[in-house]
Amino acid sequence: MTSANTVEDYLNTVPLERRPAFNKLRAVILDNLPKGLEERLSYGMIGYVVPHSIYPKGYHCNPELPLPFINLASQKNYISLYHSGLYADKEIYKWFIDEYPKYTSSKLDIGKSCVRFRKMDQIPYELIAILLRKMDVETWIGLYEETIK
Numbered sequence: 001m002t003s004a005n006t007v008e009d010y011l012n013t014v015p016l017e018r019r020p021a022f023n024k025l026r027a028v029i030l031d032n033l034p035k036g037l038e039e040r041l042s043y044g045m046i047g048y049v050v051p052h053s054i055y056p057k058g059y060h061c062n063p064e065l066p067l068p069f070i071n072l073a074s075q076k077n078y079i080s081l082y083h084s085g086l087y088a089d090k091e092i093y094k095w096f097i098d099e100y101p102k103y104t105s106s107k108l109d110i111g112k113s114c115v116r117f118r119k120m121d122q123i124p125y126e127l128i129a130i131l132l133r134k135m136d137v138e139t140w141i142g143l144y145e146e147t148i149k
Contacts, residue, residue, distance in 0.1 A: 002044050010046055014074045021120035022079055026072060028125045032132035034140070037069055045073035045082075055141055060148075069140055070132070078109075078116045081128065085135045087113035088143040092134055096127075103127040
């Protein structure tokens with residue numbers, strides 16, 4: 001967890017040697033972010049959430065919070081990208097696993113929704129951009145209501 005209170009504060013906590021890769025990944029996210037998502041600090045990470053103005057019900061675990069979709073974090077030993085669409089949509093998950101080796105020689109380190117990047121020079125930015133364009137906010141809300149909530 002971080003003591004950061006804003007996205008800018010969080011960016012200042014990223015280790016210096018990791019900042020170029022982290023900032024580039026953030027730029028890829030911002031350039032390809034589905035319309036309607038907002039960037040904010042979420043769960044101690046940089047989060048891209050569906051605001052209450054679009055989805056008033058909020059997150060089922062805590063309806064006062066907006067519905068999360070993507071998070072970006074600098075962990076102790078790696079950069080993490082959490083993409084809820086990977087968790088909720090088996091086709092997108094399979095597509096990502098199949099495509100990953102085409103974009104980097106680094107071994108894929110993935111959980112249910114978390115992709116961990118340990119080698120900063122091996123982050124597949126182009127693949128991440130494509131992943132971000134695969135699901136819009138309306139589709140995410142539908143999947144969330146159908147499969148997760």
